[in-house]
Amino acid sequence: MSQSIVGASTPQVTAREKVMGRAQYAGDIKLAGMLHAKVLRSPHPHARIVGIDTSAAKALAGVRLVVTGCDTPTRLWGPHRKEQRILAAGVVRHVGEEVAAVVAVSEEIARDALDLIRVEYEQLPALLSPEAALADGAPEIHAGTRNIGHEMHIERGDVDAGFAAAAAVYEATYDMHSQYPGYLEPMASVATQDGNGRLTVYASTQSVFLARSRMAEALDRPASTIRVVQATTGGGFGAKIVEENNSLICAFLATKLDRPVRLVNNRLEDFQGARASVPAKVWLRMGLSADGMIVAKDVRITAECGAFSGLAGDVMHVSAMRSDNMHRVTNVRSHAVLAYTNNPPRGAFRGFGGQQMQFPLNCHLTVLAGMIGMDPIEVHKRNAIGRGETSVHGWQIGSTGMQECLEMTRQAIGWDAKRNAPRGTGTRRRGVGIAAAMHVSGNRTLGNWDGSTILLKLNEDGRVMLQTSECDMGQGANTMLSQICAQEMGIPLSHVTVMVPDTDTSPFCLGSLASRVTIISGNAVLRAAREAKQKVLALAAEKFGVEMASLSFADGRISVPGQPDKSAMLAEIARLHIFRHGGEGIHVRATYDAPTVMHDASYYGNIAPAYSFAAQAVEVEVDTCTGRVTVIDSFVADDCGKAINPLAVHGQTHGATVQAIGWTLYEHLRYEDGRLQNGNFADYTMATADALPMLRTDLVESNDPNGPFGAKGASETAILPGAAAIANAVHHAIGVRIHSLPITPEKVLAALRERHETEKETAHA
The missing domain is CATH 3.30.365.10 (Aldehyde oxidase/xanthine dehydrogenase, molybdopterin binding domain)
Structure with a gap:
């Protein structure tokens, strides 16, 4: 390129449609015959569901479906521990837990129908703090757990010797509260099942494939029978990775009807349903030498996951060890415990x-x-x-x-x-x-793969389409991928289009989490662009009868310097790549898997x-x-x-x-x-x-x-x-x-x- 695209301050490629109000968020999607859903939530932190009377709600004009936990699949789901149903069955474990759902011809009628559902609860003792939950003899929120969602022990070096040699030692306890993600767009989903039984879900999500996997597990059906498409996403901050219930409930309701279903949280519902950050109490003792070197660090963490563990154990894992790595410290000890309580579930956050x-x-x-x-x-x-x-x-x-x-x-x-x-x-x-x-930039902890695959298609007009399931949730991922591709292929930024993540057509990717998209998918795009460029240059060299090394490629034009008759636009070469004996369009697939290793049993x-x-x-x-x-x-x-x-x-x-x-x-x-x-x-x-x-x-x-x-x-x-x-x-x-x-x-x-x-x-x- 005559002017560098990488390193240039560039407005987001999605900015125009957003400021014009043309971007289609999940809540904006309208399908023929679409119905509207609302969810009834528990008013109690811990209670046994004695009975649910839905007869009055079902009789309300305009209501098409009322379901409770008894109607949902019995298979449990969860990122690690399998402990949740799509709707609560038998017991509710926190205020706001989803108990029943209504589908009606309008959101207003669905909301009115919620008021007609009668639930009889038998209140149970509620454990509302980690201290109460971890106390001896406390009732178990989940049987067999002792109210411990996760526990870690890490020790390196000789911590006690380090403290003995310290010139200064300080210890204190810190309390940190939970933070609501605060995205502009509340959770929203639209789901529809076609005549062949295939389910399509349009969702506000950070990972279409992780969302599909979660739906397959919760709905107890093959993943290939589910298609997840990312709608324009108005912020995520971690809370839209794999833990929200909105899309699961919407998907389930669509499987029970022959009509599309829309479920959009209002702000209170989102506060109750979203996974806010993990609160924690940290006792920390550290020692410094007289010349300012850290000689010992000892930490004890009590974190709270709420009623379900979700990703909170992974969050606590980070709290327990990540900060050790920013300094030259050799003596560290961590003990971290994640407690179940009857508070709302906590999870991933920026x-x-x-x-x-x-x-x-x-x-x-x-x-x-x-x-x-x-x-x-x-x-x-x-x-x-x-x-x-x-x-x-x-x-x-x-x-x-x-x-x-x-x-x-x-x-x-x-x-x-x-x-x-x-x-x-x-x-x-x-x-x-x-x-x-x-x-971190990337993180090989969810499984032994931290990669990304990009499909690059060079159209016959010389423009590029990128297929990926890495998600842009407003952070600018699509702009970054477009810049890397345009820079490497020598074409204008406007000539690159990043397609919507869609599990039916996009290659498998983990999505936007762990600050991984730039380094992981950026490398995949770079590889794909280089391979596509090589295909183009190889054909141009054949056309002009020269060596590839003698070609110049800039501003969408391939030429031989000093020979003006040997010059062609990228579009011409792209068409030639198709229209010749044995020709084909230029389609490149490139994968980048980070050169990392999963930690061992000692977290190393x-x-x-x-x-x-x-x-x-x-x-x-x-x-x-x-x-x-x-x-x-x-x-x-x-x-x-x-x-x-x-x-x-x-x-x-x-x-x-x-x-x-x-x-x-x-x-x-x-x-x-x-x-x-x-x-x-x-x-x-x-x-x-x-x-x-x-x-x-x-x-x-x-x-x-x-x-x-x-x-x-x-x-x-x-x-x-x-x-x-x-x-x-x-x-x-x-x-x-x-x-x-x-x-x-x-x-x-x-x-x-x-x-x-x-x-x-x-x-x-």
Whole structure:
């Protein structure tokens, strides 16, 4: 290309149809004869279903179907543990669990019919905290589990010897709450079964093939009888991977009728049905040497999965070990327990367990740095793992920009001057804090394959169609794939179309999770484009009677430099490839499977082809009269390898930063006796524009050897350091440390009062 496409800030290829209102989300799909479904949910956290009377609902004019758990297949489903039915049968285990479903000619009639269903419950004891669930003699939520959904033990090196040699040791317990995914589009599905019994489901999903597998399991039917098509997806943040029930219920209802069925959650239903992030309590003990090296780390985690385990065990796995790999640490010990409770199920969320450990870790490192009289940035830099090194858990670091991220952040926030400035005595005090983090780009843990297959078709007009089942959920995957293809094939970006993920026509892929799409599917596209280009050049060389090496390919034209008569547009060669003896269209299939290994029984192994890093510094203002914390300035440096599309990377970093600020200061799912009290955007306070500073970000391009053009993931890492950076800044401003999230005005004022009382007692002693 005469102008580089990779590395250029590019608007998303899907932007036009979205801003014009032409993008078709699942809730927009209309099929002939379509009916509408609504779901009745449990009002109790734990109860036995004594009986359900659906007769009045069935008699309502316009109602076409009413089903309960007794009508659904008995086969249990779940990502790991098989413990869920499509609708609850016999027992409900959390408020909001789906008990019955109605299908009617309109959504309004279906909603009215729900009010006519009479369910008799016998309430059972509810376990609403991990402490209650794990107590001796607690009733089991799932028989034979002791209310433990997953448990891990990891130990490397000699932790006790490390602590014995430490110059400074600090221990504390941190509490982290659950965060609703907060996507703009609630879960929505449309399902229809044809005359041959094949089921088609249009869904808002991050993985069409994982969705199909889950439906096949829950519906107890062959996967090939199910087709899943991804509709335009309005955000996912992990919650639309494999755990939502909306598409399962919709699919089941469509199998019971000869009509298409539409099921769209309203916002309260989505709050009740979505998998929010995994809450966790973390006890952490760490030791530093006098020169700032981490010599020992001991962590105990109690995480909560709610009523069903889902992916929460995988999330806790990340909390228990991922952060160990960002530093040169040799003595680590982790014990993590996942508890079942009668709270709503928890699961995947952006950052996937990283937040739950990066908050304690980065708070700890700032405290320990103070104990030995060292700048926390210096502690991070001294311990930062380097390129070419292997971590304590066997992760091979092909690239890292962590040191550069820390330095960039230091300069951008004015760290040295602000950190050393007098604190002042006014009611509003400012402070600065910093934190760093790492994340994976790809992850060989769901199975022994972390690959992607791309089908590339070169049309006779010289334009390219890419078939993939990797999902664009708004993060810009289709734009990135188009850029890589256009760059490699020397064609305009507009000449590449990424087709809709469809299990009937797309090759198998895992989908958008673990920040894998750029490095995994990007490499597959790069391979496919190179192979297609070679086919084109080979035919052009034959046509012109020259060697392939002498050809130039740029801006959609193939030519022999200095010989203007030997020149042809790509479209001409593409047509020639078909219209000749033995001709055919150019169809290329390319697969990239990451050069990684699954971890062994002790969780040792290089599970990702690349690792991303980030650092964030914030300046906060704390009002000591009201306790309010305001983020005045924020800067995030993000190591994404090579930025295929800098505009998209900045956008992802901004979004991740806002979610971190929301989790730290504002968002809080409030429950009373297991019942959600704030299941709407009026009462669930997410960070809005007036609560945010001007977000500042920059990129560090460490150019990973495994990434396409050096790229690696850039969607999740930036969410990880925010909470600790803010907590560290609050401590710097007013001298109190908050160990539980969110950092509310009430907690700030309570901590200030406690410190004041302690100072008074010390003065009088």
